[in-house]
Amino acid sequence: MTRLNPHVSVDCVVFGFDSRKLKVLLIEREKISSEDEKSHKLKLPGSLIFENEDLDESAYRTLKELTGLDNIYLKQFHVFGSPNRLTPEEDLNWLRSTSNTNVDRVVTIAYYSLIKLQDSDLTEKRIWHPVDEVPELVFDHNIIVKMALEELQREIRTEPICFELLPKKFTIRQMQDLYEAILGVKMDNRNFRKKIIPLKFLVLLNEKEKGVSHKPAQLYKFDRKLYEKHRKEISGFNL
Amino acid sequence: MTRLNPHVSVDCVVFGFDSRKLKVLLIEREKISSEDEKSHKLKLPGSLIFENEDLDESAYRTLKELTGLDNIYLKQFHVFGSPNRLTPEEDLNWLRSTSNTNVDRVVTIAYYSLIKLQDSDLTEKRIWHPVDEVPELVFDHNIIVKMALEELQREIRTEPICFELLPKKFTIRQMQDLYEAILGVKMDNRNFRKKIIPLKFLVLLNEKEKGVSHKPAQLYKFDRKLYEKHRKEISGFNL
DNA sequence: AAACTTAGCGTATTTTTTACGCTAAGTTTG
DNA sequence: CAAACTTAGCGTAAAAAATACGCTAAGTTT
Numbered sequence A, B: 001m002t003r004l005n006p007h008v009s010v011d012c013v014v015f016g017f018d019s020r021k022l023k024v025l026l027i028e029r030e031k032i033s034s035e036d037e038k039s040h041k042l043k044l045p046g047s048l049i050f051e052n053e054d055l056d057e058s059a060y061r062t063l064k065e066l067t068g069l070d071n072i073y074l075k076q077f078h079v080f081g082s083p084n085r086l087t088p089e090e091d092l093n094w095l096r097s098t099s100n101t102n103v104d105r106v107v108t109i110a111y112y113s114l115i116k117l118q119d120s121d122l123t124e125k126r127i128w129h130p131v132d133e134v135p136e137l138v139f140d141h142n143i144i145v146k147m148a149l150e151e152l153q154r155e156i157r158t159e160p161i162c163f164e165l166l167p168k169k170f171t172i173r174q175m176q177d178l179y180e181a182i183l184g185v186k187m188d189n190r191n192f193r194k195k196i197i198p199l200k201f202l203v204l205l206n207e208k209e210k211g212v213s214h215k216p217a218q219l220y221k222f223d224r225k226l227y228e229k230h231r232k233e234i235s236g237f238n239l
Numbered sequence C: 001a002a003a004c005t006t007a008g009c010g011t012a013t014t015t016t017t018t019a020c021g022c023t024a025a026g027t028t029t030g
Numbered sequence D: 001c002a003a004a005c006t007t008a009g010c011g012t013a014a015a016a017a018a019t020a021c022g023c024t025a026a027g028t029t030t
Helices: A033-036 A055-067 A089-098 A141-155 A173-182 A187-198 A223-229 B032-037 B057-069 B089-098 B139-155 B172-181 B189-196 B225-228
Strands: A007-017 A022-025 A046-048 A074-082 A104-113 A128-130 A202-208 A220-221 B007-017 B023-027 B044-049 B073-080 B106-113 B129-130 B201-206 B218-222
Touching: A007 A055, A022 A173, A033 B218, A046 A055, A055 A074, A055 A104, A074 A141, A074 B073, A104 A141, A141 A173, A173 A187, A173 A220, A187 A202, A202 B189, B007 B057, B007 B139, B023 B032, B032 B057, B044 B057, B057 B073, B106 B139, B139 B172, B172 B218
Parallel strands: A007 A104, B007 B106
Antiparallel strands: A007 A022, A007 A046, A022 A128, A074 A104, A202 A220, B007 B023, B007 B044, B023 B129, B073 B106, B201 B218
């Protein structure tokens, strides 16, 4: 038996929230020959890892190149490396033609990433896909998206990561909409506020929502310092 | 920049519970030359992955070889692949001498695994180490153990995995001891029972504990079918 | 027989969750 | 400009879950 000696890549499931739906960033795979004009499969942003590059570093690089953003929230959540994950053949042929290496097996480390849509210049609607309407992707990327969402649903209940998807200043309603979008449930606005407002790390700003066609709501911000300070008292986030 | 083309291994953090403490299975690294007689570092059980071998399969194989057990609970929880994780030099020299490949970088996929100590023949005390007294291990294995424990602490609150560590038939007290050992807290026995006993998937057996020097307790078993059936009603496990 | 240990049931109190009524502050429509 | 409409935001009552702790029962050990 010989030892596995694969290439290793990172793939990123980038989530964004447009104040209605949770979306995923998908890119078109590079067209190589004209013959595969018919195929319009999309893929997750990803990259092979360089020698001497740390795993996380590689994921940050990939996202930096793609979005121009630094300081993005990134979390490794699973490794995919089944011997037959590079199927169907059609996709593998495409991979062979784009990469100059002799690919036979690629182990990929999957990350999910949360970005504030407002900050990025990636606002072209084209590339963002509602997470519940993701088209067919190359290889096992559909499975990767599914697992990323499950992971996000788990994490958002106990970790203060919703603020990575919201604008710096946000309303309680926006926060509720986000939770509803991610968890796929409806919540009672009055009970939601009652749980959220007492949280010690939410700071009420002296500023109101603008440009809405109804009573403008108060804006809040997340204070990470206060969060760290009170995290013991907070028995999780529990939403 | 060249592409990373590393070897890939699996490392397993094997947990066991001896009805007092949570323990981890550690093995002695193979001695190669007589000169490193002085060094007694331990390591996690692990193995390089074979070509054409699935990742999980490789972890199962490693554990099967080690414990003789099938159907072990295994969960991948993190990948470690920093370019400089194979330090200190001393450890790397040892690795070079045991492996016939030209190792310069190994990406390792870490699993944690739960076994019923009673079922395994690995009862020699020597190899089991209390999880809070793990000695210095090779490479980054101490960090891997630490992260595995954190993952276990998270998972045991919402998933029915405590039963992987308990005997098939167990008492409520044993279950409580296990939770206390893993979470590192004391719980009130009366309140613990009140939470546990109503769970629909715990089956009261018509059998009592034996060989204890006090009032013997009722034995229970876990019924996975019932668990699957009621999992919707169970808003998590929440202990 | 007395002392000791853990099992196992119960009760009272506090905290958290859930359900829902209602007014206030804006915008849009006619 | 008034009426209709929408969302913000406060409050109250009831149900459910978590916490604290008293006590008896059923065994073992001395």
